[in-house]
């Protein structure tokens with residue numbers, strides 16, 4: 293078999309040890325279909341795993357991942373229809389009523405964008421094109437006094453989440469559901485090293501630490 297050893301070993305481990313306790317849930321999901329509680333738009337980063345962070349079972353989250361957890365603006369959607377097609381499916385077919393944009397610390401995609409817009413990076417690539425979505429967020433932080441690149445990247449990660457929410461809410465089929473109180477949109481930022489989460493306060497438009505009892 294050509295598959296790498298680690299894949300086969302990990303699969304065997306899951307099938308032998310985890311699958312027996314999940315078989316009931318998987319069978320009912322297979323028979324009845326999925327009814328996820330929320331759609332998560334998260335980064336491809338291997339360190340950010342929404343199912344682990346929220347301790348969810350199979351079938352609870354409908355997850356779309358792309359570099360830097362971005363939602364393209366409506367005028368760029370014709371060339372970026374992957375993200376919008378998953379949002380459309382989530383809202384129109386699965387009738388999901390919560391969308392969470394999950395950003396994170398140390399985002400390579402956002403750092404790439406920061407370097408691009410500060411002209412420290414002149415690469416031409418698919419990523420270069422995709423990351424243009426971050427430009428309005430960069431323009432917002434451009435004149436902010438920041439001590440170093442890490443601080444700028446961190447602020448850009450959060451500002452970009454706000455920008456993606458703005459983009460998302462501008463799609464008529466999304467806006468329509470919001471006006472009918474059928475859809476809630478949330479922005480979260482996950483700090484990988486500490487495991488802490490900050491959420492976007494929609495009134496103040498600022499990120500605040502998520503506290504719980």
Ligand SMILES: [Zn+2]
Pocket residue numbers: 335336337359360361396398399400401402
């Ligand atoms: Zn990332």
